[in-house]
Amino acid sequence: MSHNQLSANGHLQHFLSIEGLKRPLLTEIMDRAEQFSSISSQQVKKVPLLRGKTIVNLFFENSTRTRTTFELAAKRLSADVISLNINTSSASKGESLRDTLHNLEAMHCDMFVVRHSQSGAAEFIAQHVAPHVSVINAGDGCHAHPTQAMLDMFTIRRHKNHFPDLRVAIIGDILHSRVARSQIQALATLGVGEIRVIAPKTLLPSDCQTLGVHVYHDMEAGLKDVDVVITLRLQKERMAGALLPSAREYFQCYGLTEQKLSLAKPDAIVMHPGPINRGVEIASAVADGPQSVILEQVTHGIAVRMAIMSMALGSQAEHKEVLV
Amino acid sequence: MKIHIKNGRVIDPANQVDAQQDIFISDGKILAINTQPDGFAADKTIDATGLFVCPGLIDLSARLREPGQEHTATIDSETLAAVAGGITTLCVPPDTDPVIDTPAVVELIEDRAKKAGRAMVYTIGALTQKLNGELLTEMAALKAAGCIGVSNGLSPIKNSLILRRAMEYAATLDLTLFINATDPWLLGNGCVHEGAISARLGLTGIPETAETIAVARDLLLIELTGVRAHFHNISCGKTVQLIKDAKDKGLAVTADVSTHHLHLSEHDIGNYDTFTHVMPPLRSIRDREQLQQGLRDGVITAICTNHQPLDNDAKLGPFAETAPGISGLETLLALTLKLVDDEEITLQQAIASLTSHPADILGIDAGQLNVGSRADICIINPNTHDECQPTQFVSAGKNSPFSGWLFNNKVCHTIFNGKVVFEQDKIQSISV
Numbered sequence: 001m002s003h004n005q006l007s008a009n010g011h012l013q014h015f016l017s018i019e020g021l022k023r024p025l026l027t028e029i030m031d032r033a034e035q036f037s038s039i040s041s042q043q044v045k046k047v048p049l050l051r052g053k054t055i056v057n058l059f060f061e062n063s064t065r066t067r068t069t070f071e072l073a074a075k076r077l078s079a080d081v082i083s084l085n086i087n088t089s090s091a092s093k094g095e096s097l098r099d100t101l102h103n104l105e106a107m108h109c110d111m112f113v114v115r116h117s118q119s120g121a122a123e124f125i126a127q128h129v130a131p132h133v134s135v136i137n138a139g140d141g142c143h144a145h146p147t148q149a150m151l152d153m154f155t156i157r158r159h160k161n162h163f164p165d166l167r168v169a170i171i172g173d174i175l176h177s178r179v180a181r182s183q184i185q186a187l188a189t190l191g192v193g194e195i196r197v198i199a200p201k202t203l204l205p206s207d208c209q210t211l212g213v214h215v216y217h218d219m220e221a222g223l224k225d226v227d228v229v230i231t232l233r234l235q236k237e238r239m240a241g242a243l244l245p246s247a248r249e250y251f252q253c254y255g256l257t258e259q260k261l262s263l264a265k266p267d268a269i270v271m272h273p274g275p276i277n278r279g280v281e282i283a284s285a286v287a288d289g290p291q292s293v294i295l296e297q298v299t300h301g302i303a304v305r306m307a308i309m310s311m312a313l314g315s316q317a318e319h320k321e322v323l324v
Numbered sequence: 325m326k327i328h329i330k331n332g333r334v335i336d337p338a339n340q341v342d343a344q345q346d347i348f349i350s351d352g353k354i355l356a357i358n359t360q361p362d363g364f365a366a367d368k369t370i371d372a373t374g375l376f377v378c379p380g381l382i383d384l385s386a387r388l389r390e391p392g393q394e395h396t397a398t399i400d401s402e403t404l405a406a407v408a409g410g411i412t413t414l415c416v417p418p419d420t421d422p423v424i425d426t427p428a429v430v431e432l433i434e435d436r437a438k439k440a441g442r443a444m445v446y447t448i449g450a451l452t453q454k455l456n457g458e459l460l461t462e463m464a465a466l467k468a469a470g471c472i473g474v475s476n477g478l479s480p481i482k483n484s485l486i487l488r489r490a491m492e493y494a495a496t497l498d499l500t501l502f503i504n505a506t507d508p509w510l511l512g513n514g515c516v517h518e519g520a521i522s523a524r525l526g527l528t529g530i531p532e533t534a535e536t537i538a539v540a541r542d543l544l545l546i547e548l549t550g551v552r553a554h555f556h557n558i559s560c561g562k563t564v565q566l567i568k569d570a571k572d573k574g575l576a577v578t579a580d581v582s583t584h585h586l587h588l589s590e591h592d593i594g595n596y597d598t599f600t601h602v603m604p605p606l607r608s609i610r611d612r613e614q615l616q617q618g619l620r621d622g623v624i625t626a627i628c629t630n631h632q633p634l635d636n637d638a639k640l641g642p643f644a645e646t647a648p649g650i651s652g653l654e655t656l657l658a659l660t661l662k663l664v665d666d667e668e669i670t671l672q673q674a675i676a677s678l679t680s681h682p683a684d685i686l687g688i689d690a691g692q693l694n695v696g697s698r699a700d701i702c703i704i705n706p707n708t709h710d711e712c713q714p715t716q717f718v719s720a721g722k723n724s725p726f727s728g729w730l731f732n733n734k735v736c737h738t739i740f741n742g743k744v745v746f747e748q749d750k751i752q753s754i755s756v
């Protein structure tokens with residue numbers, strides 16, 4: 001229901017959530033990313049697509065991987081990019097967010113890439129920026145992380161042919177995961193045959209099935225015959241809130257081991273949005289094993305983010321010329 | 325001042341009146357109904373042809389922000405908003421700053437209200453000192469100062485033993501206990517109803533058990549202590565059932581519901597609309613239906629505003645970081661009568677739930693039109709088609725999720741203590 005992601009002519013203006021986006025658009029993002037991914041292996045890893053554009057990475061929450069890949073993506077598109085880490089605790093909340101935005105806007109930025117600990121923050125920012133500014137959601141609270149979801153879809157597409165034939169299982173802390181919410185929406189939009197979530201009840205949202213998933217509490221049953229296994233990071237603080245007794249028991253019940261993975265299809269791929277907790281949600285043997293595509297996901301992150309940024313800054317005509 | 329209200333359709337549910345009658349007001353009181361007293365010469369005549377004439381409305385829970393947050397709103401600004409909404413009596417919960425836990429604060433509020441002179445403002449005293457749930461307040465002194473009841477406001481008393489004793493002490497003094505039932509642990513840092521919408525938006529949910537467990541515990545303690553109790557602002561269908569069972573058992577309990585819970589649900593949160601951020605949260609559509617049913621069945625007897633004016637900045641931010649609350653004084657009447665237009669409740673039920681029923685809950689002589697009683701009257705134009713525009717509210721709080729709603733009913737005159745304290749300028753009144 002993200003209302004204002006598309007411009008009047010149906011092009012991407014903001015990228016806030018997968019919800020409400022249609023399949024052709026998701027496919028276009030992946031097709032474009034496919035073209036961009038070749039750039040990364042060239043000697044000169046740059047295209048002049050966003051030359052003269054200013055992109056500000058606004059990170060209200062810590063991140064290394066996401067921020068770095070956004071920076072690299074912007075630089076490879078020849079944009080000027082600055083990254084700001086804003087410690088929310090040092091600023092008075094709400095007020096400062098608006099004030100920060102207005103200050104940055106006064107410097108004539110073209111795009112904000114935003115990460116924030118509150119669900120809906122990217123939406124809020126998109127509502128309050130000047131009309132010519134694009135906002136890309138780099139993760140808002142427990143709500144959405146749409147660029148992560150798209151790089152995951154891109155990775156799946158690289159390995160598997162036809163989304164409708166696939167059975168995908170997402171394991172772990174669905175309740176607090178913006179990645180899972182966006183993945184579920186992306187998988188559903190792309191017509192994936194079956195989406196499963198596997199977790200104890202404490203890590204599932206109530207009414208989870210309304211997201212369009214089949215709910216499993218048991219790894220053996222949930223992993224049977226799946227094509228794609230996605231494990232989610234388990235935050236250490238979940239133990240404190242009585243959501244789980246211990247990391248040890250979690251690994252025993254929900255950790256992805258070689259033995260459990262053997263229940264999936266033999267050619268199943270293993271994914272993780274990172275950073276991984278070895279021995280908590282995934283065994284090292286699996287994370288580093290032949291079925292793992294975890295590092296590929298990171299690589300694809302750059303091309304997918306280049307695709308989304310270039311689409312949001314609407315330079316389709318130039319785009320074709322440059323890639324010829 | 326002598327006022328003659330003529331040709332109005334008088335709706336006075338407590339006296340089972342729904343008829344065209346004239347009302348004659350003199351010296352702050354209703355002098356006569358229907359028959360003009362000998363020698364009555366009106367200073368002001370209000371032609372109420374085609375209009376409803378009702379007792380002044382009574383709101384059981386309105387935060388006026390004074391003392392403590394005068395930068396947000398004041399007793400002056402909010403009583404003006406109240407009478408613009410037809411409300412002539414309102415109750416202030418104890419969670420002001422300082423808390424209403426000493427007679428001095430009661431007197432301060434009453435003084436300011438008297439100075440404003442537009443509406444009767446009752447204070448609800450704190451049940452525990454500073455509302456911290458540990459030490460009892462001097463309830464006898466609060467009662468003597470004018471408190472109409474006691475409450476712990478929005479701070480639930482976690483310790484059941486302290487709550488039991490507070491109830492016993494309030495019962496000793498024959499004070500009504502007003503309860504906002506919440507289990508603090510299940511509430512946690514939630515900001516919306518736990519369900520499909522919280523799952524989708526990634527917002528922390530508040531399960532219905534956060535309310536029902538607290539209501540169930542409190543009802544058991546009410547039974548034990550014999551205190552008379554009123555539940556403010558219930559939000560769940562299951563709470564209605566719990567209250568019904570308690571009433572069937574003979575317990576002295578009553579309940580109110582806010583207009584927004586009767587009209588909105590979690591689905592109205594849409595895309596993080598912070599104007600729908602309210603406590604208790606907007607629940608499911610089923611809950612909303614069951615609250616309406618509770619009203620029809622007489623389990624819930626009063627409709628309140630749960631008015632919480634906020635400044636504009638308070639609603640600007642990511643949803644969970646914004647302040648909860650809705651500015652409700654000026655939509656109470658229109659939203660309640662919308663339930664009549666929607667054929668959910670009868671006109672008599674609607675007016676009673678805003679007048680005589682809340683008066684009964686408070687145990688005050690108000691909410692009906694009797695010869696000799698204080699002339700608090702609300703005159704309503706039932707034939708308007710106005711768009712709700714919160715930016716035009718009289719209240720200092722423009723925070724309303726009802727922007728753009730079409731209302732058929734509008735307050736055109738409010739009379740408090742025999743004085744016209746609000747007059748809608750579009751309506752022409754005939755001055756003699």
